[in-house]
Amino acid sequence: MDFKRIEVIFLIVFFSLDIFLFLSFRNSQQLVSSTRTNTSTVTEMRKRNISFGSLDSKSGYAYYLGTQPNDDLEENSSKLQDQKVQYEEVNHTLASTLDSPIPVTTSNRKKIMDKFIKKESNILYGKNYKYAPQLSTHSQMVYVTTSNLGDVYDKTAQLIFTISDGEVLGYTQTYVRSMIILHERQSIKSEKDVITNLYANSEIPNNSKIAYANLAYTKLLEAKGSTIYIPVWFVTIKNKDSKVSTTKKVNAFTGNIIKSSTNGDSSYNAQ
Template sequence: MNFRKIQWIFVIAFIFLDLFLLTTYLRQSDAITLMTDKSDANTTTAILRNIKSDRIQYGHVSDEHSKGYYVSAPVDNSLRHETDKLHNQTTSFEDNILQATFTTPIKVGQTQQAARKKLASLLADSSMILHGDKYAYNAHLSSKDVMVYTQKFYDRPVLFKGGQIRFNIHDGYVDSYSQGYIAKYNTLREEQVTLSQERALIWLYQYKKITSDSTVLWSQLGYSRLLKANGNRIYIPTWTFAVKNNVSGVVQYRRVNAFTGAIFNGDDNNITK
């Protein structure tokens, strides 16, 4: 047997050896990934079981992930220069939030359906509401006494009073409202993946932000204010949970940074109050 034939035999042998080792590695890697995924699933199932055993009711929660942005918006005071367009109301400002009281209260009816229909026509009238077409009704934030309309960033509601209109309703009449307006905004970074609703609930539970004997009334992924810097407000995707204590009846609003899982401390009055 000559040297060249021996060379080829070794080359072919090394190729088969490499293929064997590669196949073995890939199988082990797939097995490790499967075990990790199974372990994570088991851990999630165990935590959800603990939540239920603590008499915390939450309904269905999704394990699907969404995407979002860091958003920057300059502090806007353009409404101050447009109030002369408004009729049948007196206005003032508090922290760039327009506070308006109707000279003659407007009848909207006793039902939410009737009120929404009337408010839709009100929002379409620029002599009554400024930039009303920029807001959409938010059922989660609304009640029989306050109906809330929010602006949106990339199809997600702004869960901060700086991007909301809140109509105050008494006995079938809207007598006043507050309005925050974000005229311009832009993204600071590329789109990023957000936590799932399920994972956000688990974070709240593990950080003891949901107590036993509670009910999660609703949860929503939207944009909340993170900080204010250099004349701009920075907003991030946030999971907001409305949690009712079944003993006291008190409802608190818990927020989770949908990028990092960090918990916002305190009960944020900027959400609905």
């Protein structure tokens, strides 16, 4: 596709974000104004038996990114060996069933699958993915797309292995070829800002542990056939009694908490 045309499409889409950005900024100001200082909040969290490591207070930078869907997986599926594959065009998803399931254990599965994905006859573009323990479960291993711009925690750019009875049976894969920077870099909220804000807004219960706090890109919206991504903090909180984990998502630009809709997608209305 003509690169100039892609740039024009992204420019049109980006202008449509103006109202969204204004509303998000206004909502984030309301959140900040009601939050205590970070230092006193951290002290209070520890008194309430909330465990966490050292919180980074440094504010970094990130971008609005854009991409367009492609059918690279379908076009290169003939390179795959020892597996049966199907391609779903609507969501650009490749689904595979391995001819010979791969035996794994909890302790060795990362090492085995890290090696497996690097061979192109096993996984297309496998070198562009890395394991994401925060998104994985006992029955699924999730690998995410990674680049010099950052990781992508989104179903549009994931490699998910299915595990049953100690065997990897197959996988589903989505892939983004490249990301286009839509705007100059902007400052983002620090890890410390995000976690203390979550606590101040009653999103972190007493007697819990911050298991993960990772920054990654995820889909904001789709418009005119293009996908826009923003940086998001993914904070996983584990209850010390029930051992149940929940993951909170926070817009890294504004600090707004992202809600999940009933269909599992994200909603960018700030609490």
